[in-house]
Amino acid sequence: MMNYGLVVNPEVPLPIHVQVMEQIKWFIVLGFMKPGEVLIPAAQLADLLQVNRNTVQAVYAQLREEGILDTRKGYGTWVADSEQTHKLIEERKPLGQFMEQTFEEALKSGLDRSRFVNLSAASVQLQLKYNTEQFMFIVSKEEEYRFLHEEIVRLTGREAEPLFVEGLADMENSSQSSQSSGDVMVTTLSCVEEVRRLYPNAADSIIIVEPVIDQFTFFEIAHTIKTSRTGFVSGGKRGVDWINSQIAASSADYISLTINEQDKIVEMLGVVEQVYAAPSVYDSVRRLAPDKVKRLNLQLEKSSEFQLKSFSGDRYNYLTS
Numbered sequence: 001m002m003n004y005g006l007v008v009n010p011e012v013p014l015p016i017h018v019q020v021m022e023q024i025k026w027f028i029v030l031g032f033m034k035p036g037e038v039l040i041p042a043a044q045l046a047d048l049l050q051v052n053r054n055t056v057q058a059v060y061a062q063l064r065e066e067g068i069l070d071t072r073k074g075y076g077t078w079v080a081d082s083e084q085t086h087k088l089i090e091e092r093k094p095l096g097q098f099m100e101q102t103f104e105e106a107l108k109s110g111l112d113r114s115r116f117v118n119l120s121a122a123s124v125q126l127q128l129k130y131n132t133e134q135f136m137f138i139v140s141k142e143e144e145y146r147f148l149h150e151e152i153v154r155l156t157g158r159e160a161e162p163l164f165v166e167g168l169a170d171m172e173n174s175s176q177s178s179q180s181s182g183d184v185m186v187t188t189l190s191c192v193e194e195v196r197r198l199y200p201n202a203a204d205s206i207i208i209v210e211p212v213i214d215q216f217t218f219f220e221i222a223h224t225i226k227t228s229r230t231g232f233v234s235g236g237k238r239g240v241d242w243i244n245s246q247i248a249a250s251s252a253d254y255i256s257l258t259i260n261e262q263d264k265i266v267e268m269l270g271v272v273e274q275v276y277a278a279p280s281v282y283d284s285v286r287r288l289a290p291d292k293v294k295r296l297n298l299q300l301e302k303s304s305e306f307q308l309k310s311f312s313g314d315r316y317n318y319l320t321s
Contacts, residue, residue, distance in 0.1 A: 008049050016051050018163075021059045025068065028079055029092040035081035039069070042077070058167040065141060065164065138163045138187045138195050142236025142258075144211055144280055144298060151209070151300045152186065155308040165191045168198055186308075190238045209304035213246050217297040221276065225252040228273040232256040232296065233265060235280045243278075243296075259284060 006027075008019050027033045039045075042060050046053040060077055063069040067084030071077040079085060137152060137160040139145040145162045152160050165187075185206040187195045192208055199206075213221065224230050225247070231254065232243045240256045247254070255268050259281040269275065269289045276296040277285040286293040300308075 006045065006049065008051060017055050017059050017167075020045075020049070020051075020056060021063065024059070024063065025088060025092070028068070028085065029089050033079050035079050035085055038076050038078045062164055062167045065167075135160055135184050136163060136186065137161070138165055138168065138185060138191060140165050140188070140191055140236070140238050142234075142238040143188055143190065143242070144235070144239070144278055147211055147279055147298050148188070148209060148300075151211075151305075152308060155300075155305060160186070165194050165198075190241065207307045209308065210301045211242075211298040212301045214297045214299040217276075218246075221247065224274050225254055229271065230254045231268045231272040231275040232277075233259055233275060233281055233285045234278040235259055239278055 006020065006023050008016050024033070024039075033039070039060075040048075042056040043053050046056040049056070060069060060071070064071060064077075067080060067082045068088060069077055070080040070082070135156075135158065137149065139148060139162045141164045145164075149160065149162055152158070185195055185199060186209055187206060189208055189210055192206060195206060212218075221230065230252070232240075234240050234243055234256070236258050240258055243256050255272060257264050257268060259265075265285065266288065269292060273292070275285065275289070275293045277293055278296050279298065282293070282295045
């Protein structure tokens with residue numbers, strides 16, 4: 001169990017938890033940490049890095065949520081031999097190889113190792129100095145964050161991995177101290193109050209993005225819900241609340257459940273004629289009744305789309321890539 005030289009730098013305008021999480025991901029991509037390998041305990045790593053223990057615990061929790069790490073009581077935390085881990089390696093490995101090739105070329109050109117590292121660090125610091133606004137995407141894991149993430153990438157041309165508000169709440173002090181006044185916060189209506197509490201100095205930098213049911217699917221639901229009993233399944237309570245808000249004008253009888261309510265979903269499938277499942281849970285629900293389940297297709301609300309388009313180009317420096 002090693003920490004592989006993990007370091008944090010408070011001078012870099014990136015939240016500490018992002019620095020730790022990205023280093024772990026890159027160590028996995030570059031092969032320094034392999035699937036099945038046990039990580040240093042969160043409390044011990046926090047002590048070595050001299051950061052709040054909740055910060056490292058939240059990083060481990062988010063990586064478990066992403067399927068990159070796994071844990072079991074009495075066995076510790078290890079790199080998961082999962083589809084998500086192999087996808088991470090596959091997607092990032094070309095960039096890692098490019099970095100290694102650049103390093104080798106620099107050495108061949110006569111630059112000594114320490115000078116090259118110093119020049120690289122100086123270049124990064126220069127970029128950070130003149131481009132310090134950070135783009136943060138904060139969302140609940142109960143929402144359709146994958147859809148929102150794809151829309152952010154599509155409309156801005158930038159990458160922004162979701163930071164789950166459930167994890168950030170456990171490291172409130174660290175989050176506040178790491179957030180600079182220039183940060184742009186992207187969040188959802190259901191998370192905005194929590195984001196304002198976590199980042200009290202960012203009130204003027206928060207933009208809210210919201211998905212809506214796409215027009216064709218909405219009209220289809222409006223017709224279906226009037227003529228037959230209809231059900232909905234989403235990723236969590238926030239998803240249920242969102243669905244209820246989308247069809248609030250309907251006075252028809254419908255059932256709305258979360259994916260965790262498996263027994264109730266099975267019962268619902270026996271009494272409804274049509275079920276619409278949110279994209280994040282569609283495959284799981286469809287396996288239960290392929291003939292009854294349809295995807296709840298989404299689109300971005302127009303004002304949200306407009307706001308994201310205003311951040312396209314090279315003006316903003318995203319937290320992660």
